[in-house]
Amino acid sequence: MTKKIIILSKHAIVLLFSFVLVSCLEIQSEDGNSTGGETSNGDLKSDKDLGYKIACTAPDRDQFIEENTNTDLEEEEVDVVARAHNILFLFDKSGSMASGWDGETKWQSAADSMITTVETYKSYVTAGSIFYPTESCEVAPIDDEHQIDFTDAGDFLARFEAETNMYLPEGSTPMNAAFQRADEALAMACNDGLMDHPTRVVLLTDGEPNCVYDEQELLDYAAKWHEHGIDTYIIGLPGYGANYLLNQIAKAGGTSPELPDTDEDSDGQLDNTWDIDGDGMVDTDFETDFDTEAVMESNTSDDLHDNLVLAID
Numbered sequence: 001m002t003k004k005i006i007i008l009s010k011h012a013i014v015l016l017f018s019f020v021l022v023s024c025l026e027i028q029s030e031d032g033n034s035t036g037g038e039t040s041n042g043d044l045k046s047d048k049d050l051g052y053k054i055a056c057t058a059p060d061r062d063q064f065i066e067e068n069t070n071t072d073l074e075e076e077e078v079d080v081v082a083r084a085h086n087i088l089f090l091f092d093k094s095g096s097m098a099s100g101w102d103g104e105t106k107w108q109s110a111a112d113s114m115i116t117t118v119e120t121y122k123s124y125v126t127a128g129s130i131f132y133p134t135e136s137c138e139v140a141p142i143d144d145e146h147q148i149d150f151t152d153a154g155d156f157l158a159r160f161e162a163e164t165n166m167y168l169p170e171g172s173t174p175m176n177a178a179f180q181r182a183d184e185a186l187a188m189a190c191n192d193g194l195m196d197h198p199t200r201v202v203l204l205t206d207g208e209p210n211c212v213y214d215e216q217e218l219l220d221y222a223a224k225w226h227e228h229g230i231d232t233y234i235i236g237l238p239g240y241g242a243n244y245l246l247n248q249i250a251k252a253g254g255t256s257p258e259l260p261d262t263d264e265d266s267d268g269q270l271d272n273t274w275d276i277d278g279d280g281m282v283d284t285d286f287e288t289d290f291d292t293e294a295v296m297e298s299n300t301s302d303d304l305h306d307n308l309v310l311a312i313d
Contacts, residue, residue: 044184044187044188044191045187047224049220049224050183050217050220050221050224051180051183051184051187051221051224052183052184052186052187053187054183054186054187054190054224054225054228055187055190055191056190056195056228057195057227057228057229058086058195058197058198058199058228058229058230059196059197059198059229060198060229061085061198061200064082064085064197064198065079065082065083068081068082069082070082080123080124081124083124084124084125084126084197084198085124085125085126085197085198085199085200086125086126086127086128086150086189086194086195086197086198086199086200087125087126087127087128087199087200087201087202087312088127088128088129088130088150088182088185088186088189088199088200088201088202089114089127089128089129089130089201089202089203089204090129090130090132090175090178090179090182090201090202090203090204090205091110091114091129091130091131091132091204092132092169092173092175092203092204092205092206092207092237093107093131093132093133093167093169093170093171094132094133094169094170094171094172094173094206094207095169095170095171095172096169096173096206096207097110097169097206097237098168098169098170101237101238101301102300102301103301104301105169106169106206106237106238107164107168107169108164109301109304110204110237110304111160111161111164112301113301113304113305113308114160114204114308115157115160115161116305117305117308117309117312118153118156118157118160118312119153119157120309120313121153121312121313122152122153122154122157123153125152125153125156125312126150126151126152126153126156126194126197127148127150127151127153127156128142128147128148128149128150128151128156128185128189129147129148129156129160129163130142130147130178130181130182130185131146131147131163131167132173132174132175132177132178132181133171133172133173133174133177133211134146134147135171136171136172137171137172137174137177137210137211137212138174138177139174139177139178139180139181140181141181141184141185142181142184142185142188143188146163146167148160148163149185150185150189150192150194172210172211173205173207173208173209173210173211174209174210174211174212175205175209175213175218176209176211176212176213176214176217176218177211177212179217179218179221179222180221182201182221183221183224183225186199186201186225186228186230195228195229195230198229199229199230200230200231200232200233200311201222201225201230201231201232201233201253202232202233202235202308202311202312203232203233203234203235203246203249204235204237205234205235205236205237205242205246206236206237206238206242207242208242208245209245215245215248218245218249219248219249219252220252222249222250222252222253222254223252223253225253226252226253226254231253231254231255232249232250232252232253232254232255233250233253233255233310233311234246234247234249234250234253234255235304235307235308235311237304
C-alpha cells in the first residue's frame with residue numbers, strides 16, 4: 001500500500017511540474033512578440049507601449065562626425081572613426097522578389113547592388129540583416145543562423161553573399177513580423193553598446209505586406225526608432241501599389257522614401273523625395289500627383305545602386 005501511495009505522489013509531482021512549466025511558457029509568449037521563434041537574449045525588457053525597451057539613443061550622424069573628426073588627416077583620407085555607423089537591413093525575400101526585373105530577378109539585382117555598395121563603405125560600417133520571411137509568415141530573430149547579426153562589413157558581406165546564393169525568395173511578406181524582429185535586434189544592439197554610434201534601419205522591399213498586417217504598428221515602430229535617433233530609410237523596388245505605405249513609414253521614421261526618380265527632366269536628381277509642392281516636407285497625397293504604375297516601371301538597377309549609396313553612406 002505504501003508503495004502505491006509513493007507512485008501516485010510521483011505522478012502528482014510530474015503533473016504539477018508540467019502545469020507550472022506550461023504556465024510559464026504561456027506568460028512568456030504573452031509578453032513577447034508573435035514572430036515565430038524565440039530570441040536567445042534573455043535580458044530584453046518589454047516596452048509598455050510597443051515591442052522591446054530600447055534603453056539608449058543613437059547619436060545624430062552629422063553631429064557625431066563633427067565631434068569625432070580627426071583634423072590631422074589628409075584630405076583624401078577617410079576618417080573611419082568619425083564616419084563609423086551601424087545599419088540594420090530588412091531584406092524582403094518574399095516570392096515576388098523572384099520575378100524578373102531589369103534583366104535578372106529582383107532578388108539577385110538587389111543582392112548584387114547591396115554587395116557592391118557595402119563594399120565601398122566597409123571600412124566604417126557595421127551591418128546586420130533580417131531576411132523576411134524565414135518560412136511562410138515567420139521571421140527568425142537576428143541571432144538565428146538564417147539571419148546576420150551585427151558584424152563588421154567584411155564579415156557581413158561574406159555571409160550576405162552566401163545567404164543570398166543559398167536561399168531563393170519564397171513565401172509571403174510579413175513586414176510586421178520583420179519590424180518586430182528589428183525592434184528586438186535594436187534593443188539587443190543597445191544592450192551590447194553598439195548604439196554609441198549612429199544607427200539606421202534600411203528597408204528594401206518590392207510590395208505591400210501581408211500575413212498579419214497592421215499598418216499603424218509599422219508606423220509606430222518607425223516613429224519609436226526615430227525617437228531613439230534611429231532613422232528608417234525605404235528603398236522601393238517595382239511592386240504592387242505599396243508606394244503610399246512606404247512613404248508613410250519613411251515619414252514616421254524621419255526620412256523620405258529612397259525611390260528612384262522617374263522624371264527624365266529632373267536635373268540628375270537620383271532620389272525621389274516626394275516633395276511635390278516644394279515646401280520641404282514629404283507629401284502624403286502623392287498618389288494623386290503621380291501615376292503609380294509609371295513610378296514602378298521606370299526603376300532600374302542603376303537607380304537602385306544610387307539609392308543604396310544614399311541610404312548607406
